Amino acid sequence: MTPQEAHHDQQSITAPSGHEHAWCVESSHPTSTGRVLYVHCSRCGVRRVDLQEHTLVPPVALSRELPGSLLLAELAAGADSIHGA
Ligand SMILES: [Zn+2]
Numbered sequence: 001m002t003p004q005e006a007h008h009d010q011q012s013i014t015a016p017s018g019h020e021h022a023w024c025v026e027s028s029h030p031t032s033t034g035r036v037l038y039v040h041c042s043r044c045g046v047r048r049v050d051l052q053e054h055t056l057v058p059p060v061a062l063s064r065e066l067p068g069s070l071l072l073a074e075l076a077a078g079a080d081s082i083h084g085a
Contacts, residue, residue: 019043019044021041021043021044021046021065022041022042022043023039023040023041023042023048023050024039024040024041024042025037025038025039026038026039026040026047031051033051033053034051034052034053034054035051035052035053035055035059036049036050036051036052036062037049037050037051037052037059041065045067046065046066046067047065047066047067048061048062048063048064048065048066049061049062049063049075050062063075
């Protein structure tokens with residue numbers, strides 16, 4: 001049984017299965033709920049946003065794994081809906 005990568009409707013996300021993402025933190029900033037980490041995989045370039053609620057717990061993914069441009073678009077859309085509420 002080989003898990004198929006979920007297809008995004010327009011962009012085909014290059015997510016070579018079989019490697020464990022090597023997440024590198026590009027930047028981070030503290031929020032009221034914890035530290036938001038902007039990470040990317042140094043091996044395949046996929047980006048993700050994580051939230052680390054405490055320095056002693058591992059971060060959890062806030063976003064899906066996306067190419068940088070898509071991730072920014074998704075974040076922008078999310079921020080817009082928050083402000084629009
Ligand atoms: Zn990777």
